[in-house]
Amino acid sequence: MILRSLVFAGGLAGALTTSQFPEFSQQYTQRLGGAVDALSEVVADFDASATASGLSRAEALSQLQGTPFLERRRSDMARSIVRYERLSADLVALAGQGPFMRAYNAARFTDGDIARAAWTAYEPALPLNFAGLIFAAAGFVLGSAVFGIATRVLRRPFRRRQA
Secondary structure, eight states, X not given: OHHHHHHHHHHHHHHHHHTTHHHHHHHHHHXXXXXXXXXXXXXXXXXXXXXXXXXXXHHHHHHSOSSHHHHHHHHHHHHHHHHHXXXXXXXXXXXXXXXXXXXHTGGGOOOHHHHHHHHHHOOOOOOOSHHHHHHHHHHHHHHHHHHHHHHHHHHGGGSOOOO
16 A cells, blocks of 8 residues: 555656656746847857958857967857857747647757746746646656656565565
8 A cells, every 4th residue: 555655655756847848848948049140140150250351150269279378269259159050959849839840859958058047037837738737647657657667666575486
C-alpha cells in the first residue's frame, strides 16, 4: 500500500512538473525573440561598419588583432555572431508554434542565459487548458512509471526467494 502511494505521489509530481512546460516554453520563446532582436542590432551594426570599410564580416573580424583589446573584441564579436545565428535558427523553429510543437523542438531550449531569465520571472500556475492537461497526464504516466520501476528495483533485494 505504501509503495502504491509512492508511485501515485511520483505520478502527481510528474504531472505538476510537466504541466508547467507550455507556459515556461512560451516565456522562453518570448525572451528568445528579445535576445535575437538585441543581437541582430549588434551584428547589423558590425556588418554596416565592415561594409562601409569595404570589408566582409570575416575580413573585418580578421582585422581585429594586434592588441589585447582588439583580440578580445574580435573574440566577443565572433561569439555574438555565432550566438545570433544559433538563436535565430531556434526562434524560426519555435516562433508561432503551439506547446506540442515546442515540446517536439525542446532541443532548441539550450541557451542558459535565456532559460535562467525565463525561470527567474516564471511563476508556476495550474494550467486548466487542453495543453496543460495533456502535459499533466503525460507527466503523471511518466512519473508513475519512474517511481514504479524504482520501487520494484529497490524492493528486489528484500523479497523472499521462493523455492
